[in-house]
Amino acid sequence: MKIITMLPWPDWLALITFFALWVGYAWLAKVRGLRDQSLIANTNRYRQLWMMQATRRDPRVLDGVITQNLSQTPAFFSSTSIIIIGGLFALLGTTDKAAELVGEIPFAQPTPLLVFELKILVMVGIFVYAFFRFSWSMRQYTFVALVIGAMPSPEDFDAKLYDRQHFAERAGNLVSAAAETFNDGLRAYYFSFAAMAWFFSPMALVLATALVVLILYGREFRSEVLQVLRD
Numbered sequence: 631m632k633i634i635t636m637l638p639w640p641d642w643l644a645l646i647t648f649f650a651l652w653v654g655y656a657w658l659a660k661v662r663g664l665r666d667q668s669l670i671a672n673t674n675r676y677r678q679l680w681m682m683q684a685t686r687r688d689p690r691v692l693d694g695v696i697t698q699n700l701s702q703t704p705a706f707f708s709s710t711s712i713i714i715i716g717g718l719f720a721l722l723g724t725t726d727k728a729a730e731l732v733g734e735i736p737f738a739q740p741t742p743l744l745v746f747e748l749k750i751l752v753m754v755g756i757f758v759y760a761f762f763r764f765s766w767s768m769r770q771y772t773f774v775a776l777v778i779g780a781m782p783s784p785e786d787f788d789a790k791l792y793d794r795q796h797f798a799e800r801a802g803n804l805v806s807a808a809a810e811t812f813n814d815g816l817r818a819y820y821f822s823f824a825a826m827a828w829f830f831s832p833m834a835l836v837l838a839t840a841l842v843v844l845i846l847y848g849r850e851f852r853s854e855v856l857q858v859l860r861d
Contacts, residue, residue: 637745644832645752648839652821655843656814659850669850670813672859677809678802685794686784693778700805701771704812707819708764711757718754722747739831749828756822763815770808777801820846 663671684693725746741749778801787794820842827838850856 636742637748638832640832641745641828644828644835647836648821648824648828651839651843652817655846656817659846663850667860669853669856669859670810672856673809674802674806676859677805678798681801681805682794682798684778684801685781685787685798688784690778690781694775697771697775697778697805700808701768704764704767704771704808704815707812707815708761708768711761711764711815714757715754715761718750718757722750725750741829746829749825752828753822753825756818756825760815760818760822763811763818767808767812767815770804770811774801774804774808777804817846 659668659670662668680693680696684690687693725743777797781797781801782792786792787797821839824835824838824842827834
């Protein structure tokens, strides 16, 4: 309870703004993405086409290789998150020296040790969330591999023994869910950079968070890659 009284109201306001912008942008990207065809929405369309092609291939070695390659990226970020979390916990043991180092940076506000430790714990929480999203994305890709392996042969699909569209949509939805979960973890990494600005001042946190939102919006709704995928 002591931290509640020690943390100034500008810091509380900046922290609330940080999480509000993060959650608000995630909600906006999901809702508007369905209407305006965001980057993730367009790539999901290609995932559906991929799974439709997979139903026509035999053997499906290529699809297994693609799935394995896609799962390696969340695996990398998942292990990286664990390393970062360990480093942040190690930093908790040297908060006095770290606080002095940050205090010597121009425009950085002096911070009590207890408040400095709270900021580190917020960073830990962000990367813990990222770890869970990345690890869940990994598991979802294993489900994708199972569905691909369980697909009937193209001859059975052609003979109308199984519904090709049903299998393709189900597998495509799984790949899309894995990609969207990975996107949540990657977004947490972006906002962790904004959270680092809190070590300097609450105003820096607000400005950095707004900048991250603008960068994410530009990449998901205004990027050249999106235009190529739309065409």
